[in-house]
Amino acid sequence: MQIIATFEYSNFIEIAITELEEKGITAIYAVPLDLRKKEPRLLDSIHRADGLSFIDKGMIFAFMLATIGASKGFVWQGGPIIWGIVGAVLGFLLGVVLNWLIYLLKREKNQLQLKKGKRGDVVLIVTCEDHQVSVVEDILWDHRAFGLAITK
Template identity: 45%
Template sequence: MQLFSTFKHSIHIELAISTLEKKGIEREKIFILPLDNRKEEHKLFDTLHYSDGTSLIDIAAALGTAFAVIGASIGFKLAWGPIYWGLIGASAGFVLGFAIRLFTEKVLKKKQRLLKGVHSELIMIVDCKDEQGELVENILFDHFAFGVAKIK
């Protein structure tokens, strides 16, 4: 029987290995494979088939609305009138909000990712006897495995 499990890159993987060895699984029957980190930068703009959950227009819409109301209110006193100044305010607020969000995603969040240091996951493959499968699965889950799959 083979058990496949994924782990976060931490000390818990070493603890799981030592516990498995104490329970009779030989070191030669344990195989660990680190996954590679992504080399390219994350895409800012979503496509039809991929979305990362961050929106670039949330602040832009709010600022566009606020600036449109302010522009329309002030427009009653200006030469072009409230409609033109409301549209000017809306577009200026949208551009400002989009620029703020783009700056936070490109500069600030990139610094946070670099400072945090993204570590990839590890895949552990354990080859054991069928009667040891339940014990090995419990050990892996006790040491914070993300998931475990069994193949007989």
């Protein structure tokens, strides 16, 4: 049987490996994952999307300000069509700028957490007999495994 677990690289994984070796399990394979070296792309393509959108708030503000501009345009000089278009453009720009500022603030916060020296994750693969599965599983969970999978 193979048990696959993920850990954050720390002393806990070293202790877990030592305990597994003390239990007589020697087929242990640990693979550290590389950290991202480049900043992720900001704009999405049609085939790749990360859920980050800059125009969603822009469209909402464009709708709101276009409605207000069109209704006030009946009173103001220029008419409802002109003021509706002005409201839509201003609302869209306001929403995009607001989204951009929120993105910059979140990015600054995330960059503080994800400094270059941060440790990555480790995938641990343990091959053992069927009767040892519960012992291995308990050891891995006790040493802060993120996730665990058992395969035959």
